[in-house]
Structure formats: structure tokens, C-alpha cells
Amino acid sequence: MRFALFFVLIQVLLLPMPARAGDVLTVDIYGPGQTKINVLIADPLPREAGASLAAVPENAPATLQQYIQSNCAFLPFFSMVSGRDVVGGPLPGGYAAPNIDFQRFKLSRVDVLVTAAWQPRSGGLGDVELRAYEVFSGRLIVGRGYTVQTRPQLPEVAARFCADLMEALTGHGDFFRSNLAFVKRDGQRKQVFMSTAQGVGVQQLTNLNGVCMSPSWSHDGQKLVFAFLDQKGHSICEWNRQTRELRRLKMPGATVISPTFTARGTIAVTLDMGGSPDIYELNPDFSIARVLEKSWAIDVSPDFDQAGDKMVFVSNRLGNPQIFMKNLTTGVVSRVSFDGKYNTAPSISPDGKLVVYSHLINGQHKLFLADLASGVERQLTFGPGSDEDASWSPDGYFIAFASNRSGRYQIYITTKHGDEPILIPTGPGESFSPAWGKL
Amino acid sequence: MKRFGLLGVALLAMGLMVAGGCAKKVSSTPAGASASVSTDAGNQGGLTEAERQKMMAIEKIQANRIYFAFDSNELSQESRQILTEKAELMKANPSLILVIEGHCDERGTNEYNMALGERRARAAKDFLALSGVDASRIQTISYGEERPMCTEHNEACWSKNRRDEFRAQ
Incomplete structure (x- = not known):
């Protein structure tokens, strides 16, 4: 209920691309061994072409990116990839498929790519769309949209998104809800x-x-x-x-x-x-x-x-x-x-x-x-x-x-x-x- | 220094009890011995003889701690001797209430140490009760590892922390 006061949740933004069951990226956190997944949190982008992130107050895009990065670092089955290690540079070309150049991230051994698209909003920080893609197939794993009013809401946005991402990959997202x-x-x-x-x-x-x-x-x-x-x-x-x-x-x-x-x-x-x-x-x-x-x-x-x-x-x-x-x-x-x-x-x-x-x-x-x-x-x-x-x-x-x-x-x-x-x-x-x- | 002072008073009192059989006969003790008692009494002007005796008993009861081995609530021979002296003082001063504090060193985990501290305090209480002190006059409290006497991380220090302390009132 508290959350509802702050955010308007816009459900999944894009339909998942078709993928065979065997292709779906999952992590069995209860299994005997763990798969390491390479994750890249891409630099945030403006939602409107030609707009600038500078219009979003309080440096919110970069701050949210840092919170998501910190959250992912708690998950031992995630290995964080630096944008500097991506062939051709860290910018994905777009914040949503089909504008993302997955091939470059695939060559850089990235398994999951997280994008953020911001649009300023009067009376608040702005609207942000967060997406996590499975790079190999281009499948959308999680897509969520939030309206952020104040800076203290940013860690909660990050936790909510990471809970959904962890749940999509492992079946359990309670770590970020506890x-x-x-x-x-x-x-x-x-x-x-x-x-x-x-x-x-x-x-x-x-x-x-x-x-x-x-x-x-x-x-x-x-x-x-x-x-x-x-x-x-x-x-x-x-x-x-x-x-x-x-x-x-x-x-x-x-x-x-x-x-x-x-x-x-x-x-x-x-x-x-x-x-x-x-x-x-x-x-x-x-x-x-x-x-x-x-x-x-x-x-x-x-x-x-x-x-x-x-x-x-x-x-x-x-x-x-x-x-x-x-x-x-x-x-x-x-x-x-x-x-x-x-x-x-x-x-x-x-x-x-x-x-x-x-x-x-x-x-x-x-x-x-x-x-x-x-x-x-x-x-x-x-x-x-x-x-x-x-x-x-x-x-x-x-x-x-x-x-x-x-x-x-x-x-x-x-x-x-x-x-x-x-x-x-x-x-x-x-x-x-x-x-x-x-x- | 304070411990030596207390010990001296305790030894003196024991001597007095053996010699006289009654703490009220302080005035009839040799001059050298009574000097230290009268000094204490001098600092407590206005007290009745009974009150002075009670204060001395409290001081003696609180003077000596007893110590335990690691993860043990067993009373050593020395502890039994100390407790026997406390039992006599408690019986001689029936208005006194005794609180026994059980303490542990830092090496155990907190919850188990809290239980062990209680067992240590309880061991002393049971001994005093068996020695004839009314159990309803004795309370126990465990502080676990929350109140160390010594904060260094070595056996010399830990051995001082595994203890019972006594508060009489």
C-alpha cells in the first residue's frame, strides 16, 4: 500500500520474444552448484529520442543505476560486467528491443542486459522504464515502469525491480522483499x-x-x-x-x-x-x-x-x-x-x-x-x-x-x-x- | 588495594567470630584489631551497632567472587570455601537479601552464555541454600557475557570473566 502511494506500476512493456524452453535462462539456487551469470547494467538513456537525461533532477538516473548495481552485487550467481569490457562501447543502441544491438553484448559474454529509460515528470523526478534482457535470445526477462516522486524512493525502485528479476531467474525474489x-x-x-x-x-x-x-x-x-x-x-x-x-x-x-x-x-x-x-x-x-x-x-x-x-x-x-x-x-x-x-x-x-x-x-x-x-x-x-x-x-x-x-x-x-x-x-x-x- | 582492604576486614571478622563467637563483641577485641574496625565505624557516624555489623557483613559478602572453568558451572573447592563463609554471614544477618550475578567470558555465543551465567548463579544459590540460608533471600541474575571485568582476549582475562558476583542489601 505504501508503495502504491509513491509509484504507478506500469506492467510489462513488451511481450517476451518466443524462446524454446531449453533456451530460457534460469538459475537453480538450490542445486548442488551454481551457474554464474554475467550481468551488465547499461548506462541510462532518455526515453524520447534527442532528449537529455540532464532534464531529470537530482542525478536520479545515475543514482538508480548505482542502486541496481549494488543490489545485483549481493547475488553470488551474478558476475557484474563493466561497460568498458563491451566490444564497441557500453551503450546498447536503444533501451528496448529491437533497437538493442545484442550481438555486441553476446560477443562480450554478457548474459543479462539491464536497460533504463527516463522521462522527466513535473512535480517529481520522472518516469523510468527498467528492462532486463536475456542477451542470447533477446528475450525480455522483466520489464517494469515506475513513476518516481522523490530521491529516497530510488532504493525501493531498485529493490522492487531486482526482486522481480531474481524471481524470474530463480523463482525466488524474497531477498529484496525482506x-x-x-x-x-x-x-x-x-x-x-x-x-x-x-x-x-x-x-x-x-x-x-x-x-x-x-x-x-x-x-x-x-x-x-x-x-x-x-x-x-x-x-x-x-x-x-x-x-x-x-x-x-x-x-x-x-x-x-x-x-x-x-x-x-x-x-x-x-x-x-x-x-x-x-x-x-x-x-x-x-x-x-x-x-x-x-x-x-x-x-x-x-x-x-x-x-x-x-x-x-x-x-x-x-x-x-x-x-x-x-x-x-x-x-x-x-x-x-x-x-x-x-x-x-x-x-x-x-x-x-x-x-x-x-x-x-x-x-x-x-x-x-x-x-x-x-x-x-x-x-x-x-x-x-x-x-x-x-x-x-x-x-x-x-x-x-x-x-x-x-x-x-x-x-x-x-x-x-x-x-x-x-x-x-x-x-x-x-x-x-x-x-x-x-x- | 581495595581488595586487600576488604580481605583484611573479612579476615578480621572471621577472627572475631572465632574468638568471640558473636560479631557484637567487637569492642572487646584487642586494640590493634579493633583500630581498623573503629576507623570504619568512624566513617559511619550515627550508625547503630547493628547497622555497623550489617554493613560489615555486606562488605564481606560482596568481597570475594567465585570463578569457573570454561563452559562449566561446577563449584571448585575454593569456591565452596568462599560460599561457606558467605552462608555463615547470611545466617548471622537474617535481614540481608543476596543477589548472585552469573557471568561468562566472551568465547561462547550470547544465548548459551546467558543460560550458563544463570546456571553459575544458581549453583552458588543452591550451595548457600544447602548450607542453611533461606532460598527466598537469594535472587539470581545472569549477565552472560555482557559485563566483562576484563576486555583483553586471552585466557588470563577470560578466567576473570567466568565468575559469580555477590550483591547484598
């Missing part, structure tokens, strides 16, 4: 922030005199729950995105750890009511509904698959912290991590097939991935520093985590394939505990 909540250090305090998954629009959500910990989004992206610690002790907080109201409650016992939303929309949390930290499910009024997992040992950090069949959690019931999975239908608990003596902070993929967690090696945490079907565990992240608090994206492809590989804790993303981590810019200061949610 956000991250995270915790930032504020002196001795820690506050909750959020931004898009690309780190755009960072905003502070809390200003509490204490330490906010472990944020978690509801599945509809409307509520955020987190633990809070101050001089008076632990409490649980729920932030409503629509009203921006914060609800804070003391819970039975002395400790509130790792609250998270279940697939049913209820909250699961670790409390120590019985003398040891156990996992409980709460009613909507935050009263205790039932015990989800209880033992003599520590049971903490629950996370749920989308179907609500599986709960992964950490327990030291065998002497040191390991990852376990509880089948919520049968009640059977099975061990997930076997390698190493310190495995914590699990996150289960939305489809319930994979679990990512932090594995302590030589004093540093690295992300490991366990395949629940095969039982195989493999290392996902390498390099300096500690990688902690992994969180799956809603599409089950990306994984956000906190790492101090640069010297201070910041948020990075990788993929289920272990692609090179990319920094999500969250501003100055340390950032921790990313939690993925819907935009």
Missing part, C-alpha cells in the same frame, strides 16, 4: 535496529536503558520479539511494527533467553522456572502454554521450520553444548551436531532440511551446515574472526550472521552454498544477532 532486525551496541546498552536486507534505511527501533538481545520476527513481519536485560533483571519485549508500541513483561523465573516466533505465530522462549533453563511456548497473553523441551541441563535457542514440525535447539545434556532437533509431532529428540565440543546458535531452514549453527574451532566460531536427511555436517564459513548467530532468509537461500572478521562485529550474508560473505552496511558501531523478516 528486512533484517539486529542489535547494535550503544555504550553499555544494546538497541534493536532494522533495515532492508541490503542494509538500506537503517532505523533504530528501541531506546531502552539496558541490553536488548536476540530479536526475532513473526512470520508476517509485523511483530518483533526480543529479550531485555537491565538492573532489575530479565524481561521479554514485543514490538508492534504497525503501532510502533513496545510491550515489556517480566516472566516467571530469573532468566529470559532467545524468544522466537513459532510457525503457528506463538512465542517460544527459554525460562528457568524449574531451576534449569528450559523451553516453553507462550500464550498470546505471555502466560505459559506448555513445555516444549525440558531436561536437567541447559535447553536454549529454539528455532522452527516453516511447517512447524521441527524445533532445533541447543542443549548441554551430554556434557557440552550440541545442536538437537525435536520432532514436534512425535516428541522424539535427535542429535544434529556430532563434530566438536561446542556447537550453539542454530537456525533451521524454512523447508526444515538444513540447520546452520556456530561451531567453536580453536577459540573461534565458524558456521557449519548440517543436512538433516544425510547427517552430513560441513563448514560454511572460513577466514578470521568468529561467525555467530546465523539466521536463514525466508527463501532458504541466504544466511545472515554476525562476524568480527573485520575486527568488530558486523552483519554479513552468505548462502547455503557458503559463498563469500558480503557485508551488510548497518552504520557505525558493532552489530549483532541478525533476524530475517518480511519487508
Whole structure:
């Protein structure tokens, strides 16, 4: 709805050129290996022949081009091509087929060409048409038109277009339709922030005199729950995105750890009511509904698959912290991590097939991935520093985590394939505990 | 320096308790020993004897931390000894309420450390309760790795952070 206030969406501008099914460019992001697609974001052009882009205010065409370029750089299956590498120069000859000289881009090994055509509009920045073509066949993959009123709308236009492009190629565009909540250090305090998954629009959500910990989004992206610690002790907080109201409650016992939303929309949390930290499910009024997992040992950090069949959690019931999975239908608990003596902070993929967690090696945490079907565990992240608090994206492809590989804790993303981590810019200061949610 | 001062007061108090069996007999202790007590008392003008005794007990209870091994909430022999002394002070001062803070080093992950900190605080609470202190007088709070005493990244520093602290009031 918000978007509708800003933009008029003009649907597909041109019909796709006929192409045989085998010719259609697609990327299987869940497959065992990934195809690299060479992408060129062409310089923007005026929509009317002979017009000048200078008539579009605030340098909007170049700014939008940069946002699209930055967005595409987050996708590990994209390899960005510079216009300088194109035979005969970077200008495509036109912004739409049949005026585009695809042959030159084909010779330069470009797979996908993105064009932008601008027309100034009084009272706003202008109208822009964005197209992505499959160079080999000349097929239009995505064509969209937007009316842009103000400069702050440009990143949202870029995200919308990139979501559609990613969806057309992979079947999933949620990365550009999702956000991250995270915790930032504020002196001795820690506050909750959020931004898009690309780190755009960072905003502070809390200003509490204490330490906010472990944020978690509801599945509809409307509520955020987190633990809070101050001089008076632990409490649980729920932030409503629509009203921006914060609800804070003391819970039975002395400790509130790792609250998270279940697939049913209820909250699961670790409390120590019985003398040891156990996992409980709460009613909507935050009263205790039932015990989800209880033992003599520590049971903490629950996370749920989308179907609500599986709960992964950490327990030291065998002497040191390991990852376990509880089948919520049968009640059977099975061990997930076997390698190493310190495995914590699990996150289960939305489809319930994979679990990512932090594995302590030589004093540093690295992300490991366990395949629940095969039982195989493999290392996902390498390099300096500690990688902690992994969180799956809603599409089950990306994984956000906190790492101090640069010297201070910041948020990075990788993929289920272990692609090179990319920094999500969250501003100055340390950032921790990313939690993925819907935009 | 402060720790030595507190230790001195604690040793003195233990000596007094052994010698006299009752903290109220401070005035009958040797002059050398009573000098340090009377100095403290001198800074607390207007306090009754009972209030002075309570303040001394608070100081002694808060003086000594206990420390833990990595990923452990087991009480060492030294910790048990320290807790035994605290238990006696708590029993001798039934109006005191004790808050035990559990802390961890930075190496674990945050959520697990928060649970481990609670287990550490709980271990001390259980010991004091078994030693005869009413459990309702003891509260626990875990700070996980949020309040390190030492911020260097080495074992010497981490070992100081894996601790229970005691706040009496």
C-alpha cells in the first residue's frame, strides 16, 4: 500500500520474444552448484529520442543505476560486467528491443542486459522504464515502469525491480522483499535496529536503558520479539511494527533467553522456572502454554521450520553444548551436531532440511551446515574472526550472521552454498544477532 | 588495594567470630584489631551497632567472587570455601537479601552464555541454600557475557570473566 502511494506500476512493456524452453535462462539456487551469470547494467538513456537525461533532477538516473548495481552485487550467481569490457562501447543502441544491438553484448559474454529509460515528470523526478534482457535470445526477462516522486524512493525502485528479476531467474525474489532486525551496541546498552536486507534505511527501533538481545520476527513481519536485560533483571519485549508500541513483561523465573516466533505465530522462549533453563511456548497473553523441551541441563535457542514440525535447539545434556532437533509431532529428540565440543546458535531452514549453527574451532566460531536427511555436517564459513548467530532468509537461500572478521562485529550474508560473505552496511558501531523478516 | 582492604576486614571478622563467637563483641577485641574496625565505624557516624555489623557483613559478602572453568558451572573447592563463609554471614544477618550475578567470558555465543551465567548463579544459590540460608533471600541474575571485568582476549582475562558476583542489601 505504501508503495502504491509513491509509484504507478506500469506492467510489462513488451511481450517476451518466443524462446524454446531449453533456451530460457534460469538459475537453480538450490542445486548442488551454481551457474554464474554475467550481468551488465547499461548506462541510462532518455526515453524520447534527442532528449537529455540532464532534464531529470537530482542525478536520479545515475543514482538508480548505482542502486541496481549494488543490489545485483549481493547475488553470488551474478558476475557484474563493466561497460568498458563491451566490444564497441557500453551503450546498447536503444533501451528496448529491437533497437538493442545484442550481438555486441553476446560477443562480450554478457548474459543479462539491464536497460533504463527516463522521462522527466513535473512535480517529481520522472518516469523510468527498467528492462532486463536475456542477451542470447533477446528475450525480455522483466520489464517494469515506475513513476518516481522523490530521491529516497530510488532504493525501493531498485529493490522492487531486482526482486522481480531474481524471481524470474530463480523463482525466488524474497531477498529484496525482506528486512533484517539486529542489535547494535550503544555504550553499555544494546538497541534493536532494522533495515532492508541490503542494509538500506537503517532505523533504530528501541531506546531502552539496558541490553536488548536476540530479536526475532513473526512470520508476517509485523511483530518483533526480543529479550531485555537491565538492573532489575530479565524481561521479554514485543514490538508492534504497525503501532510502533513496545510491550515489556517480566516472566516467571530469573532468566529470559532467545524468544522466537513459532510457525503457528506463538512465542517460544527459554525460562528457568524449574531451576534449569528450559523451553516453553507462550500464550498470546505471555502466560505459559506448555513445555516444549525440558531436561536437567541447559535447553536454549529454539528455532522452527516453516511447517512447524521441527524445533532445533541447543542443549548441554551430554556434557557440552550440541545442536538437537525435536520432532514436534512425535516428541522424539535427535542429535544434529556430532563434530566438536561446542556447537550453539542454530537456525533451521524454512523447508526444515538444513540447520546452520556456530561451531567453536580453536577459540573461534565458524558456521557449519548440517543436512538433516544425510547427517552430513560441513563448514560454511572460513577466514578470521568468529561467525555467530546465523539466521536463514525466508527463501532458504541466504544466511545472515554476525562476524568480527573485520575486527568488530558486523552483519554479513552468505548462502547455503557458503559463498563469500558480503557485508551488510548497518552504520557505525558493532552489530549483532541478525533476524530475517518480511519487508 | 581495595581488595586487600576488604580481605583484611573479612579476615578480621572471621577472627572475631572465632574468638568471640558473636560479631557484637567487637569492642572487646584487642586494640590493634579493633583500630581498623573503629576507623570504619568512624566513617559511619550515627550508625547503630547493628547497622555497623550489617554493613560489615555486606562488605564481606560482596568481597570475594567465585570463578569457573570454561563452559562449566561446577563449584571448585575454593569456591565452596568462599560460599561457606558467605552462608555463615547470611545466617548471622537474617535481614540481608543476596543477589548472585552469573557471568561468562566472551568465547561462547550470547544465548548459551546467558543460560550458563544463570546456571553459575544458581549453583552458588543452591550451595548457600544447602548450607542453611533461606532460598527466598537469594535472587539470581545472569549477565552472560555482557559485563566483562576484563576486555583483553586471552585466557588470563577470560578466567576473570567466568565468575559469580555477590550483591547484598
